[in-house]
Amino acid sequence: xxxxxxxxxxxxxxxxxxxxxxxxxxxxxxxxxxxxxxxxxxxxxxxxxxxxxxxxxxxxxxxxxxxxxxxxxxxxxxxxxxxxxxxxxxxxxxxxxxxxxxxxxxxxxxxxxxxxxxxxxxxxxxxxxxxxxxxxxxxxxxxxxxxxxxxxxxxxxxxxxxxxxxxxxxxxxxxxxxxxxxxxxxxxxxxxxxxxxxxxxxxxxxxxxxxxxxxxxxxxxxxxxxxxxxxxxxxxxxxxxxxxxxxxxxxxxxxxxxxxxxxxxxxxxxxxxxxxxxxxxxxxxxxxxxxxxxxxxxxxx
Amino acid sequence: xxxxxxxxxxxxxxxxxxxxxxxxxxxxxxxxxxxxxxxxxxxxxxxxxxxxxxxxxxxxxxxxxxxxxxxxxxxxxxxxxxxxxxxxxxxxxxxxxxxxxxxxxxxxxxxxxxxxxxxxxxxxxxxxxxxxxxxxxxxxxxxxxxxxxxxxxxxxxxxxxxxxxxxxxxxxxxxxxxxxxxxxxxxxxxxxxxxxxxxxxxxxxxxxxxxxxxxxxxxxxxxxxxxxxxxxxxxxxxxxxxxxxxxxxxxxxxxxxxxxxxxxxxxxxxxxxxxxxxxxxxxxxxxxx
Numbered sequence: 001x002x003x004x005x006x007x008x009x010x011x012x013x014x015x016x017x018x019x020x021x022x023x024x025x026x027x028x029x030x031x032x033x034x035x036x037x038x039x040x041x042x043x044x045x046x047x048x049x050x051x052x053x054x055x056x057x058x059x060x061x062x063x064x065x066x067x068x069x070x071x072x073x074x075x076x077x078x079x080x081x082x083x084x085x086x087x088x089x090x091x092x093x094x095x096x097x098x099x100x101x102x103x104x105x106x107x108x109x110x111x112x113x114x115x116x117x118x119x120x121x122x123x124x125x126x127x128x129x130x131x132x133x134x135x136x137x138x139x140x141x142x143x144x145x146x147x148x149x150x151x152x153x154x155x156x157x158x159x160x161x162x163x164x165x166x167x168x169x170x171x172x173x174x175x176x177x178x179x180x181x182x183x184x185x186x187x188x189x190x191x192x193x194x195x196x197x198x199x200x201x202x203x204x205x206x207x208x209x210x211x212x213x214x215x216x217x218x219x220x221x222x223x224x225x226x227x228x229x230x231x232x233x234x235x236x237x238x239x240x241x242x243x244x245x246x247x248x249x250x251x252x253x254x255x256x257x258x259x260x261x262x263x264x265x266x267x268x269x270x271x272x273x274x275x276x277x278x279x280x281x282x283x284x285x286x287x288x289x290x291x292x293x294x295x296x297x298x299x300x301x
Numbered sequence: 302x303x304x305x306x307x308x309x310x311x312x313x314x315x316x317x318x319x320x321x322x323x324x325x326x327x328x329x330x331x332x333x334x335x336x337x338x339x340x341x342x343x344x345x346x347x348x349x350x351x352x353x354x355x356x357x358x359x360x361x362x363x364x365x366x367x368x369x370x371x372x373x374x375x376x377x378x379x380x381x382x383x384x385x386x387x388x389x390x391x392x393x394x395x396x397x398x399x400x401x402x403x404x405x406x407x408x409x410x411x412x413x414x415x416x417x418x419x420x421x422x423x424x425x426x427x428x429x430x431x432x433x434x435x436x437x438x439x440x441x442x443x444x445x446x447x448x449x450x451x452x453x454x455x456x457x458x459x460x461x462x463x464x465x466x467x468x469x470x471x472x473x474x475x476x477x478x479x480x481x482x483x484x485x486x487x488x489x490x491x492x493x494x495x496x497x498x499x500x501x502x503x504x505x506x507x508x509x510x511x512x513x514x515x516x517x518x519x520x521x522x523x524x525x526x527x528x529x530x531x532x533x534x535x536x537x538x539x540x541x542x543x544x545x546x547x548x549x550x551x552x553x554x555x556x557x558x559x560x561x562x563x564x565x566x567x568x569x570x571x572x573x574x575x576x577x578x579x580x581x582x583x584x585x586x587x588x589x590x
Contacts, residue, residue: 030549030578046552054573059543061553063375066346070545072552075573217348269546270341270348271303271399 006283008041008260010238011161011186013122015041015096015261019251019279022242022265023047023100023125023165024072026275028086034272038094040279041261045086047102047127050111052078056132057209062198067219067244068266069196071210073132074102079112083119091120098123098163104136106153117158124160126151126185129167129192131214141167141192144179151183163240166190166231168220173227174234181235188231189240189263191224217266218244225257232258246274248281252291256298302327303399309364310384314461317371318425319380320356323396325365329358331401332365334432335408335514335539335582338400339547340367342378350399351375352544352577354516356428357435357465368428402547403581406433406514406537416510419534420452420471421525423492423517427454429539431465433514438469453499455492455521474499492517493524500532515539515585523590536585542576549578556580558587 006017020042021031028037028045037043055075062069076082082099090097099121103109109126116124128147130137140146151164164180166173168191177188193214198207206212224243232239241259244266245251251262262282267274285291306323314320328338332355339350357366371380385393406429418437420430430452440446451472454460460475460482467473476485476495485495511532515525516539529536545551554576562569571589574580 024552025546025550027550034548055552055555058554058556060555061349061543061545061551063347063349066348068348068545070551070553072555075552075555218345266348269551270350272546272548272550 004283004287006286010042010240010261011123011163013042013096013161017041017279017283018255018261019275019282020044020098020240020261020263021268021275022263023127024070025265025268028090031268031272032089032093035276036093037090038096040095040275042096042098042122043090044098044100044125044263045082045090046076047074047100047130048076048079048082048112049074049102049104050079050108050115052076052081059207059209060213062207062213064196064198064215064217065219067215067217068269069198069208069213069215070193071132071208071213073210074127074130074137076102079115083115087119087121096122098125100125100127100165102127102130102133102137104133106150108136109150110153110157113154113157117160121160123163123187124154124158125163125165125189126154127165127192129165131167131169131193131195131212132210138167138169138192141165141176142170144176147176148179148183151180151185155184161186163187163189165192167192168223168227168243169195174230177231177235177237181237185237187238187240188235189242190231191220191227191243194220194223216244218246218250220244221250225253228254228259229257245278248278248283248285251278251282252285255295258298302331303397304328305395305397306365307393308382308384308396309386311380311382311387313380314368315456315459318461319369319371321367321369321379321382321396322384322386323365323367323398324363325398326363328365328398328401329360329363332358333401333405333407334436335406335429335516336401336403337547337581338367338398339402340379341397341399342375343382344378347375347378349375349545350547351379352402352547354429354539355401355432357432368425370425400547402577404579406539406582407436408582415447415512417449417451417512418447419511419513420450420454420466421492421496421513421515421517422452423455423521424457426515426517426521426539427456427462429516430454430514431462431469434466434469434471438471453492453495455495455517492521493528496525496528500528512536519590522585526585526588526590529585537582538585538588539582540576540580540588542581544577547577549575557589558583559589
């Protein structure tokens with residue numbers, strides 16, 4: 001295969017290829033045992049808060065038809081541990097790192113962002129879309145005004161490229177996307193998980209201890225593709241598409257829908273090297289002149 | 302390590318409990334007792350791998366044994382696969398396996414030398430103890446072989462694998478919740494009933510250099526843990542958890558464990574640990590039952 005430039009520019013940061021990981025499915029400690037994280041365009045790390053979060057009670061995982069529900073609830077060790085631990089290790093490995101940032105309140109988001117601003121993290125991804133925490137998260141992502149307000153406050157604190165991750169659990173995702181664009185976001189990623197539930201037929205109770213959880217995996221892909229298509233036409237920001245990408249062909253579908261890059265999530269829980277496999281499949285697909293022509297035509301819109 | 306392995310046999314050893322043997326030349330010398338593997342199902346809608354504990358690894362014949370219970374759609378699917386050793390017409394169904402994962406029972410060398418090791422298992426938890434019996438019997442992973450290995454095994458109905466344990470020289474004591482067995486004096490009951498009798502008759506204690514491993518239902522292990530604590534017998538317990546990835550990324554199987562105390566007695570708080578990579582085996586005194 002001849003050398004082929006797959007690099008993309010996302011908010012001023014050059015990724016060597018358009019593939020990253022979806023937050024919560026990549027571990028700087030464990031995934032790096034399976035592949036070199038600098039092989040990907042970027043790696044997106046799991047949400048970090050100002051202080052350690054315990055997450056939700058277990059069971060936190062339930063399989064569904066062609067998908068899975070999770071209610072992890074953003075368990076994390078806090079931003080200080082992240083900066084000296086996972087971030088340091090990933091930067092030392094030469095990775096382009098996107099840190100997913102979460103909080104229960106504007107102040108909590110700001111505290112994390114101000115600490116990360118002084119580091120060599122490459123990009124920030126504001127998680128305003130986690131369906132598994134009682135306050136914060138999705139509360140910001142379902143209200144265009146709150147979302148914009150948060151982005152404006154964060155924007156004041158940092159010049160790091162700012163990705164805002166949107167939730168699909170809204171009536172009009174384009175409105176939220178436009179709102180965060182106006183507030184100063186540099187890129188948009190979507191979709192986070194769809195709020196779902198599974199009932200245990202023996203107990204009559206939800207399988208997840210938290211009751212509800214976020215649905216991901218191939219089952220959500222058509223919803224994700226539709227929303228990427230809508231948002232990429234509603235805003236002029238680069239869009240990072242995700243939701244059930246299992247193959248290179250799935251990734252291509254998101255690019256054709258209007259995403260500039262893609263993130264691999266649930267597939268990596270099934271197979272830790274999935275992002276690398278998907279990248280090589282996508283690379284092969286992009287060697288086709290007709291496919292490239294389709295992509296070029298789409299970008300012109 | 303993720304590979305396809307040919308299934309040799311897949312048989313029901315007790316109601317709803319299946320034993321699967323696979324040709325696994327790449328795995329047999331890489332696995333440790335108490336570890337598990339992720340098993341992938343040949344149906345795309347069943348997305349997640351199933352974490353299955355390793356029941357035995359026969360390095361000589363390159364055969365890996367997995368024991369699982371049919372508890373849902375995935376394990377039901379697994380139970381339908383046919384091995385080439387059972388049907389001459391079957392060329393050999395391949396099973397995709399990724400692993401091993403987890404720390405295993407002998408995660409450090411502090412487990413020997415011992416005079417006696419107790420293997421305390423309930424239901425499906427009996428399975429990984431067989432592999433532990435094998436390595437204890439042949440001196441792997443333990444500085445000195447124990448003088449004696451005793452197994453206390455509880456079953457909901459018919460017992461299984463008693464002969465397999467005996468083949469490793471284990472003194473086997475079995476009891477069933479429902480069926481009177483000769484080895485338990487014709488009574489029915491639980492593993493804890495067995496242990497209590499044993500305690501009465503031969504006065505087990507840590508001074509005799511006894512240590513124990515357990516795997517089974519959580520309430521059983523909790524009782525075993527307090528029994529061992531009372532007798533100052535060091536115990537390691539293998540926990541079960543609903544997992545997503547099995548390799549540390551998804552944080553689905555996170556639990557709280559007790560932290561080590563500092564020398565001045567402070568710092569003994571709770572820590573979050575992942576069953577898949579930090580366990581599944583933990584020292585019983587660290588587990589929040």
